[in-house]
Structures are given as C-alpha cells and as structure tokens.
Amino acid sequence: MKKFFRTIKEIIQLTFKKDFTHAGIKVKRLFMGVRFTDGLIYKFLIYALLLSFGYVYLYPVLYMLTNSFMTMEDIIDAGVRWIPTKLNFENYRLVLVELNYFKSLLDAIYLAASPAISATVSSAIIGYGFARFNFPLKKLLFVLMLMTFIVPPQITMLPMFRMFSQYKLLGSIKAFVYPAILGQGLNGALFILIFYQFFRMIPKSLDESAQLDGATPFKVFTRIYIPLAIPSIIIVFLFSFVWYYNETYLSGLYLRGSTLLSLPLKLEQYINNYTSIYPEGSQARELMQAVKLAGNVLTLLPLLILYFFTQKRFVESIDRTGITGE
Amino acid sequence: MIKTFFSKLSALWSRIKHVLTHNFIFNIADNKWVFFSVIKIKATNKKRQSLIGLSFIFIWIVGYLIFALYPIFNSLYLSFFKVKLDGAALQMTFQGINNFKAAFLYDPYFVEILVGYILEIVMNVPITIVFALIIALLINQPIKGKGIWRTIFFLPVIIISGPVIAELMRQGATTLPSIREYDIIRLILNNVNPSVGTPIQELFDRILLVLWFAGIQILIFLAGLQKIDREIYEASMVDGAGPWASFWKITLPSIKPLISVSIIYTVVSMSVFSLNEVIIYIRNVMLGESTDALINGYGYSAALSWLYFIVMVLIILIFVGLLNVRRRSRS
Structure with missing residues (x-):
C-alpha cells in the first residue's frame, strides 16, 4: 500500500514537471506491472473474480438466511428482495415448536456422533496396521480398501438391508455403528487413508526405542502414536460427523419408521406433511416458504457453528490424505 | 484403591x-x-511383525467380508433372480439375464433416467473440475485474506445435504436470478436448436449446484499447487515465459495426476448424492413401490444397481482415459 502511494506521488510530481514520457512509463508500470502479474489490473481482475465466485457460492446461504426472516407480505412483495421489512422470528418459533427442535437436535447429534466416533477409532487402528507393518497380501488388501470408495452404496445396500432386518438391527443406530466400527462406514476408505499417510510419516526409530524399553506393540500404538495423531483424529471425526449428519439416503432406508431420525430427514417429513395440508398456490403455502427456509437454517446451524470454530482443520484435511504426493 | x-x-x-x-x-x-x-x-x-500387522487390520478384514464383499456378490447373485417376499423367507426363481433385459426393453423409466444422469455427469464434471482449478489458482495468488476465501469455498461441503438442497432448488435459490437477465445468453439460447439449447439452459439453472460440488476438489488442487517448486517459475520467468505460458507448461502438467483424482471424486460424490434420480428410483424399486411385477422387487433393483455401477465406472474410465491420451500425444 505504501509503495502504491509513493508511485502515485511520483507520477504527480513528474506530471507537474511536464516530464510526460516518464510519467507515462510510471503509469503503465502501475497498471500493467513489470510482468503483468504484479500490476494493478491483474490484482483487480483477481479480486473481481474472487468476489463474483464468492457471491455465487454464498448466494443460496444468504437467500436462505434473509428469506427465513420474512413475513408473508415480504415474500409476496416483489420489491422486497434481500432485506426483510422487519425482523420476524415467527417462522423460527414455528419450526422450533413443530420440529421439537432441541430434542431432535440431540437425537441428530447422537445419531451422527456415535458412528463418527466408531469410524475414527477403527480407521486409526486400521491405518496404523497398514502403515507400520509388512504382511503378506498387504498391497492387494490396500487396493481393495481404496476400491470400496468407488462402490456405490446402492450395490451393497440391498443385502445389508436384508442382513439388518434378519438380525433386527433396522431402525436402530447399530445399523450405522457396526459397519463404522469395522472400518466400512461412510467414506471409510478416505479416513483410513488419512491415518495411513500420517502414521507413515513418523520415523520408525521412535517405536523401536519404545520396544527396547519393553513396550508391547499395542502399548506403542496407544501411548506413542495416538497422542501424536490427535490433529488427524480431530479431522477424521469432524468429517465423519458432518457426513453422517447430512446423510439421508441410507438412513431413510435403515431407519424407516423409527422415531430416531436425523434432523434433515425430520425436516423433510415436516415439509411434506405441511405441503400436503395446503392446496397449491394458496397463501398459507407461500408463507410456508419462509418457514421451510427457517427449518433449513436451524438444521444447518449446528454444522455452521462447528465449521466456524474448526474451519482450519477442515481446510488442512486434504494435505493430510497425502494424495498430492510427498 | x-x-x-x-x-x-x-x-x-x-x-x-x-x-x-x-x-x-x-x-x-x-x-x-x-x-x-x-x-x-x-x-x-x-513373522511376528506380520502377525501384529494383521491383527491391527483384522477388524477391517472382518468388516470388508461382512459389509463389502458379501453384499457385492450377494447383490450380483440376486440380480439373476426374481425374488418374492414370502413372509420372512425369500422365494427365488432363476431368471437368467431377464432382469437386465427388462431394464432396457420393458422398464418405461430406467433408461430415460439413466441417460439423463449420464448427460448430466458428462456435462457437470468438466465444469466442476475447471471451476475448482480456477478458484484454486485464484486463492493461490498472493491475495489478502486467504483463509476467508478458503472458508467460503469450502462451506458447501459442510452444508450439502439432500433435503436442504431439495428445498433450495424448489424455491429457485440455486439459480442466480441475474443469469437469466443477461441478454447475450438469451440471444444464444433462442437461436440454437432446442435439443442443444435446453441442456445449456438447464446448466445455467443449476450452475450453482454444480459449483457447490467443487469444495473438496478446490482443496485438492490447492494442496497440489502449493507443492510446486517456486524456483521452476522463477527459472521460466528468466527464460521469458509469461504467466499464460507458465500455466500451461508448468502448473497444468504438475497437477495433472490430481485432475484424475478430482474426476473420480466428483463422479462418485455426484453419483451417490441423495437427490440423484437414479438412486432414488433404485430405492423405490427395492421397496416395491411400483405395481408392475416385472420391474419390481429385490432382484430387479439389484440388477439396476449393478447396471448403475457399471455405467459409473465406465464414465470414470472414459474421463481418466481421455486425460491420459492427450498427455501421451503431447509429449
């Protein structure tokens, strides 16, 4: 910034001295830079692009937030687009009451956190096994592990649905916890990969010295490696939690007819109930738009809060999978 | 104590x-x-080491057998049968490849939905990748507030979930209102064949949603870009290469493997997203919501899911293959 003002000052001084050739060169330098990438035009382009992409990205979120505060009059009034005429919490009150929000939220957190914790524990153990030991068929098993990422759940869901109904696991959280604890949870391959990459980077001399002191392999893992891996553990847990929280396809199948429902599913149910009550095009249905958006906001709110506090962890996650190659 | x-x-x-x-x-x-x-x-x-290692991944082996290998082969097996629920027991009659035939020849919906899915993926994946790359390049520039930009562009990964997106789509919040108001786009759309124009128009309607799938890919590219040695750029600059040339000659070749990774991730995440029409249809067939006996039930839905899987893998292979063919002919 200082440099910018100095250049401006120099240009003005040069123009006062009627040295237009040098002033012209300076102006050109200012806008185009020495090799274009350090000029003003380039900077302006970058920020303009970033701002417009940012707007496109945030548009639905902003739409959701502002419209959820609108009254019926505001929604019908085409003149009101972004800022509601007055803050109206009626929509939120409706949702909080109708969805029984706080109980549903606790249910949803329980429903997402238990498989997430199981997946974190199991993928840490499995990743450690793959990273630190050599055993026959290791390469094959590792490839098979990565392949599970591509297999869509539609293939496995039918036999699993039958298996769960046979063992009376349908409608209970166990249908999610059991696969997770055996390393087959949602995107399990990705989490194993994160731990694999992390444990591989730690020098082997560390556990050799511990073994000389008489520690068993299990003790080496729990006393030395787990404390080192805490950043990875947090990342894996956060991702797993978020993905389980947002998961609706499989939970719609496994938890059908159960009272234990994730918040997004409950919201869907609630919306469907309401839209069937009011006829198409009626005013009450127009009002519902805002109520539904308020429901959306409340569903996403826990995740948004979580993201607000932990966004650094999310953002550094990809580095830890090591897919960029070391 | x-x-x-x-x-x-x-x-x-x-x-x-x-x-x-x-x-x-x-x-x-x-x-x-x-x-x-x-x-x-x-x-x-x-031997002791390998035994310890195996005991660490033992839970994975058990899980793989129960929750991956068995279901995969079981659904393949079921896809050749007509399965009837008789109380708790299953009544199975061997059908050969009739289930697969029915999917293409008899089912009035499946082929249409599948073709729609293929068109959508083929169109959306390159757009997602290109946008992710552009955004990653922008963030990688020396700009102010890098963290804030990264936070914004990664936000969709956190909040993308079926019902929320469905509601936003229903209310038109996933289309930018101003895009339709650009005259030039309307002019182009009105003057081309509707068979070309309609998908393009739909694309503009859904561009936001397509971009929302780019969060992880942006991070992948960003991590790759930061691994490139700065000295290579400096050396090329001394040799007189501009930013444009150094992008094509240095940046792109060094992150090309990551493009394949991103393609796989994009295709998979779009294919298993809970608003995808194909997977909704497969679930409905499985739960027996159609009245037509020939295209109903477990066997038929297993056949559909296998067809879907094959199509998905083919799409991935074609994309990754195309990328590699170009690379070979250039070098």
Missing part, C-alpha cells in the same frame, strides 16, 4: 495370557510356536 484394582487386573491378565500361550493347542517355547505339539513354526521377527 484404583491402583490395587489395576494391579489385580494385570495379574489376572498375565495369568490368562500364560494359559493362552502354554497349552496343548498352542504353545510358545524357545522362540517357536507349537501347535498341537506337532506343527512347529519358528517365530522370526518378520
């Missing part, structure tokens, strides 16, 4: 361990593992 409890526990544990390792089935003596006092295996360090 607690200490005595633990010392008792560890004494008990060592006794159990002793019993487990000193009996007639399995005995450890002088660095040898003896089974039934007949089979003797020398316990080398290597």
Whole structure:
C-alpha cells in the first residue's frame, strides 16, 4: 500500500514537471506491472473474480438466511428482495415448536456422533496396521480398501438391508455403528487413508526405542502414536460427523419408521406433511416458504457453528490424505 | 484403591495370557510356536511383525467380508433372480439375464433416467473440475485474506445435504436470478436448436449446484499447487515465459495426476448424492413401490444397481482415459 502511494506521488510530481514520457512509463508500470502479474489490473481482475465466485457460492446461504426472516407480505412483495421489512422470528418459533427442535437436535447429534466416533477409532487402528507393518497380501488388501470408495452404496445396500432386518438391527443406530466400527462406514476408505499417510510419516526409530524399553506393540500404538495423531483424529471425526449428519439416503432406508431420525430427514417429513395440508398456490403455502427456509437454517446451524470454530482443520484435511504426493 | 484394582487386573491378565500361550493347542517355547505339539513354526521377527500387522487390520478384514464383499456378490447373485417376499423367507426363481433385459426393453423409466444422469455427469464434471482449478489458482495468488476465501469455498461441503438442497432448488435459490437477465445468453439460447439449447439452459439453472460440488476438489488442487517448486517459475520467468505460458507448461502438467483424482471424486460424490434420480428410483424399486411385477422387487433393483455401477465406472474410465491420451500425444 505504501509503495502504491509513493508511485502515485511520483507520477504527480513528474506530471507537474511536464516530464510526460516518464510519467507515462510510471503509469503503465502501475497498471500493467513489470510482468503483468504484479500490476494493478491483474490484482483487480483477481479480486473481481474472487468476489463474483464468492457471491455465487454464498448466494443460496444468504437467500436462505434473509428469506427465513420474512413475513408473508415480504415474500409476496416483489420489491422486497434481500432485506426483510422487519425482523420476524415467527417462522423460527414455528419450526422450533413443530420440529421439537432441541430434542431432535440431540437425537441428530447422537445419531451422527456415535458412528463418527466408531469410524475414527477403527480407521486409526486400521491405518496404523497398514502403515507400520509388512504382511503378506498387504498391497492387494490396500487396493481393495481404496476400491470400496468407488462402490456405490446402492450395490451393497440391498443385502445389508436384508442382513439388518434378519438380525433386527433396522431402525436402530447399530445399523450405522457396526459397519463404522469395522472400518466400512461412510467414506471409510478416505479416513483410513488419512491415518495411513500420517502414521507413515513418523520415523520408525521412535517405536523401536519404545520396544527396547519393553513396550508391547499395542502399548506403542496407544501411548506413542495416538497422542501424536490427535490433529488427524480431530479431522477424521469432524468429517465423519458432518457426513453422517447430512446423510439421508441410507438412513431413510435403515431407519424407516423409527422415531430416531436425523434432523434433515425430520425436516423433510415436516415439509411434506405441511405441503400436503395446503392446496397449491394458496397463501398459507407461500408463507410456508419462509418457514421451510427457517427449518433449513436451524438444521444447518449446528454444522455452521462447528465449521466456524474448526474451519482450519477442515481446510488442512486434504494435505493430510497425502494424495498430492510427498 | 484404583491402583490395587489395576494391579489385580494385570495379574489376572498375565495369568490368562500364560494359559493362552502354554497349552496343548498352542504353545510358545524357545522362540517357536507349537501347535498341537506337532506343527512347529519358528517365530522370526518378520513373522511376528506380520502377525501384529494383521491383527491391527483384522477388524477391517472382518468388516470388508461382512459389509463389502458379501453384499457385492450377494447383490450380483440376486440380480439373476426374481425374488418374492414370502413372509420372512425369500422365494427365488432363476431368471437368467431377464432382469437386465427388462431394464432396457420393458422398464418405461430406467433408461430415460439413466441417460439423463449420464448427460448430466458428462456435462457437470468438466465444469466442476475447471471451476475448482480456477478458484484454486485464484486463492493461490498472493491475495489478502486467504483463509476467508478458503472458508467460503469450502462451506458447501459442510452444508450439502439432500433435503436442504431439495428445498433450495424448489424455491429457485440455486439459480442466480441475474443469469437469466443477461441478454447475450438469451440471444444464444433462442437461436440454437432446442435439443442443444435446453441442456445449456438447464446448466445455467443449476450452475450453482454444480459449483457447490467443487469444495473438496478446490482443496485438492490447492494442496497440489502449493507443492510446486517456486524456483521452476522463477527459472521460466528468466527464460521469458509469461504467466499464460507458465500455466500451461508448468502448473497444468504438475497437477495433472490430481485432475484424475478430482474426476473420480466428483463422479462418485455426484453419483451417490441423495437427490440423484437414479438412486432414488433404485430405492423405490427395492421397496416395491411400483405395481408392475416385472420391474419390481429385490432382484430387479439389484440388477439396476449393478447396471448403475457399471455405467459409473465406465464414465470414470472414459474421463481418466481421455486425460491420459492427450498427455501421451503431447509429449
């Protein structure tokens, strides 16, 4: 910034001295830079692009937030687009009451956190096994592990649905916890990969010295490696939690007819109930738009809060999978 | 109190361990593992290591067998049968490839939905990748507030979930209102064949949603870009390469492997997203929501899911293959 003002000052001084050739060169330098990438035009382009992409990205979120505060009059009034005429919490009150929000939220957190914790524990153990030991068929098993990422759940869901109904696991959280604890949870391959990459980077001399002191392999893992891996553990847990929280396809199948429902599913149910009550095009249905958006906001709110506090962890996650190659 | 409890526990544990390792089935003596006092295996360090390693991934092997391998083959097996629910028991009649035939020849919906899915993926994946790359390049520039930009562009990964997106789509919040108001786009759309124009128009309607799938890919590219050695750029600059040339000659080749990774991730995440029409249809068939007996039930839905999987893998292979063909002919 200082440099910018100095250049401006120099240009003005040069123009006062009627040295237009040098002033012209300076102006050109200012806008185009020495090799274009350090000029003003380039900077302006970058920020303009970033701002417009940012707007496109945030548009639905902003739409959701502002419209959820609108009254019926505001929604019908085409003149009101972004800022509601007055803050109206009626929509939120409706949702909080109708969805029984706080109980549903606790249910949803329980429903997402238990498989997430199981997946974190199991993928840490499995990743450690793959990273630190050599055993026959290791390469094959590792490839098979990565392949599970591509297999869509539609293939496995039918036999699993039958298996769960046979063992009376349908409608209970166990249908999610059991696969997770055996390393087959949602995107399990990705989490194993994160731990694999992390444990591989730690020098082997560390556990050799511990073994000389008489520690068993299990003790080496729990006393030395787990404390080192805490950043990875947090990342894996956060991702797993978020993905389980947002998961609706499989939970719609496994938890059908159960009272234990994730918040997004409950919201869907609630919306469907309401839209069937009011006829198409009626005013009450127009009002519902805002109520539904308020429901959306409340569903996403826990995740948004979580993201607000932990966004650094999310953002550094990809580095830890090591897919960029070391 | 607690200490005595633990010392008792560890004494008990060592006794159990002793019993487990000193009996007639399995005995450890002088660095040898003896089974039934007949089979003797020398316990080398290597063998011990592999045993420990296997015991760490044991839970994965069990899980893979139960929750991946068995279901995969079971659904393949079921896809050749007509399955009828008879109380709790299943009544199966062998059908050969009739289920697959029915999907293409008899089912009035499946082919249409599948073609729609293929068109959508083929159109959306390159857009997602290109946008992710552009955004990653922008963030990688020396700009102010890098963290804030990254936070914004990663936000969709956190909040993308079926019902929320469905509601936003229903209310038109996923289309930018101003895009339709650009005259030039309307002009183009009105003057081309509707068979080309309609998908393009739909694309503009859904561009936001397509971009929302780019969060992870942006991070992948960003991580890749930061790994590129700055000295290469400096060397090329000395040789007179501009930013444009150095992008095509240095940046793109060095992150090309990551493009394949991103393509795979994009295709998979779009294919299993809960608003995808194909997977909704498969679930409905499985739960028996159609009245037509020929295109209903477990067997048929298993066949559909296998067809879907094959199509998905083909799409991935074609994309990744195209990328690699270009690379070979250039070098």
